[in-house]
Each structure stands twice: as C-alpha cells, then as structure tokens.
Amino acid sequence: MAYIVALTGGIASGKSTVADLFAARQIEIIDADLIAREVVEPGQPALATMRDYFGRHILLDNGQLDRKQLREIIFSDPKHKQWLNNLLHPLIQQRTQQKITQCSGQWCLWVVPLLVENQLQHLAQRVIVVDSEEEKQIERVYKRDSISRSQALAIIHSQATRQQRLAIADDIIDNNLSKSALAEKVSQLILTYNQLASEYKGRNL
Numbered sequence: 001m002a003y004i005v006a007l008t009g010g011i012a013s014g015k016s017t018v019a020d021l022f023a024a025r026q027i028e029i030i031d032a033d034l035i036a037r038e039v040v041e042p043g044q045p046a047l048a049t050m051r052d053y054f055g056r057h058i059l060l061d062n063g064q065l066d067r068k069q070l071r072e073i074i075f076s077d078p079k080h081k082q083w084l085n086n087l088l089h090p091l092i093q094q095r096t097q098q099k100i101t102q103c104s105g106q107w108c109l110w111v112v113p114l115l116v117e118n119q120l121q122h123l124a125q126r127v128i129v130v131d132s133e134e135e136k137q138i139e140r141v142y143k144r145d146s147i148s149r150s151q152a153l154a155i156i157h158s159q160a161t162r163q164q165r166l167a168i169a170d171d172i173i174d175n176n177l178s179k180s181a182l183a184e185k186v187s188q189l190i191l192t193y194n195q196l197a198s199e200y201k202g203r204n205l
C-alpha cells in the first residue's frame with residue numbers, strides 16, 4: 001500500500017491551489033470533492049434518494065444536482081446537513097478507499113476537506129493543513145463563488161476550527177503566501193515525502 005499524505009483545510013483555504021501544484025509535479029491525487037461529485041451524478045442511486053428527501057426542485061432541468069440550492073439548504077439547517085452527510089460520506093469513503101488501494105506511485109496526495117470533522121486522519125501517514133485566516137477564506141470564496149459573507153461564515157462555523165486542524169498537522173502551508181512561494185513550499189514537501197515514502201516502503205516490504 002502506498003504512503004498516503006492527506007491535504008486538508010477549511011473552505012477556500014487553498015487546497016485545490018496547493019493540490020494543483022503537486023499534480024503539476026506528477027504526484028497522484030485523490031480528491032474527495034471530486035468523488036463527492038461522482039456519487040451524485042445523474043443515474044447514481046444517491047441522487048434519487050436526495051430527490052425523494054428534498055423534492056424535485058433539488059435538480060436542475062437537465063437532471064443534474066442544483067449544487068447552489070443544496071448548499072443553501074444544508075448550511076442553513078444542520079438537520080438536513082446531517083442527513084446528507086449520513087447518506088454521502090460512507091459512499092465517498094468507500095470510493096476513496098478503492099482509489100487509495102489503486103495508487104501506483106510511492107506516495108499519493110489525498111485531498112480531503114473534512115478530514116478532521118470525520119476523524120479520518122488514521123487513514124493517512126502524514127497530514128498537511130492549508131491554513132488561512134478566516135477573513136481571507138471569506139474574501140476568496142466570495143470572489144470565486146459569489147457566496148455571501150453570512151453563508152461563508154455559516155459554512156466556516158459548521159467545519160472544524162483552525163486550531164483543531166492545526167493540532168493534527170504534520171506540515172502546515174500558510175496560504176497567505178504568494179502563489180510562487182507556495183510552489184517553493186510544495187517542492188520542499190515533495191522531497192520530504194519522497195524520503196518518508198521510501199523509508200515506509202522499506203519497513204513494509
């Protein structure tokens with residue numbers, strides 16, 4: 001089994017930006033947000049279950065999930081969020097495990113927003129936390145998705161705190177850095193993980 005490096009952080013902390021820098025260096029990526037999209041594609045049983053629970057209005061005319069609407073529903077009602085998490089998280093976890101066993105490199109990067117919330121850290125050998133100040137997250141999520149300040153805060157407050165994440169971090173990426181400084185940090189981390197993964201392989205032969 002490959003050495004697994006988990007990459008986590010709050011909403012709009014910069015996980016995808018950092019993951020893209022690893023991917024550009026040919027590191028294999030397993031992305032929980034992408035898997036979360038796969039399990040609700042049209043034709044997937046989970047999408048039909050969600051339509052039955054929330055109603056047909058949760059779908060767009062083309063049958064795809066109306067993500068904006070679902071986001072508004074679940075982050076304004078914890079009961080609905082819990083229902084959705086109970087449905088999707090086991091499915092996401094199952095697919096993630098499959099992909100982890102298929103990782104062909106010496107190590108791979110598992111991008112997992114809810115690592116701390118779902119207490120999944122035991123599934124990785126190393127944890128990177130992308131750390132960002134709350135105001136930066138709000139600003140970036142607004143620029144990227146036009147999410148209002150109050151909705152951004154609702155999402156942030158439904159997630160683990162910065163302190164909870166930092167408490168389990170092996171490596172911290174401060175995402176107040178410029179993108180070029182981030183690339184430099186990623187290059188250093190790759191050298192570290194190449195070494196750690198090769199030692200791990202040696203111990204597990």
Ligand SMILES: CC(C)(COP(=O)(O)OP(=O)(O)OC[C@H]1O[C@@H](n2cnc3c(N)ncnc32)[C@H](O)[C@@H]1O)[C@@H](O)C(=O)NCCC(=O)NCCS
Binds near residue numbers: 032066067114155
């Ligand atoms: C609510 C949905 C439709 C919003 O879709 P949207 O395209 O706007 O956002 P996207 O999927 O890219 O998620 C963006 C970020 O929102 C946060 N987030 C999403 N779901 C959750 C959740 N259940 N609890 C806390 N934060 C969440 C994460 O930081 C995530 O990285 C979507 O996030 C979703 O289906 N969520 C439930 C599945 C899930 O838990 N996914 C996140 C972890 S795999």
Ligand SMILES: Nc1ncnc2c1ncn2[C@@H]1O[C@H](COP(=O)(O)OP(=O)(O)OP(=O)(O)O)[C@@H](O)[C@H]1O
Binds near residue numbers: 010015175176179182
């Ligand atoms: N260091 C940075 N400098 C400037 N802009 C950045 C930086 N890091 C991220 N951004 C921008 O902030 C936004 C959020 O970043 P990104 O999508 O990487 O976060 P994320 O943690 O993957 O988000 P989500 O939790 O929503 O999936 C993006 O528009 C990205 O281009």
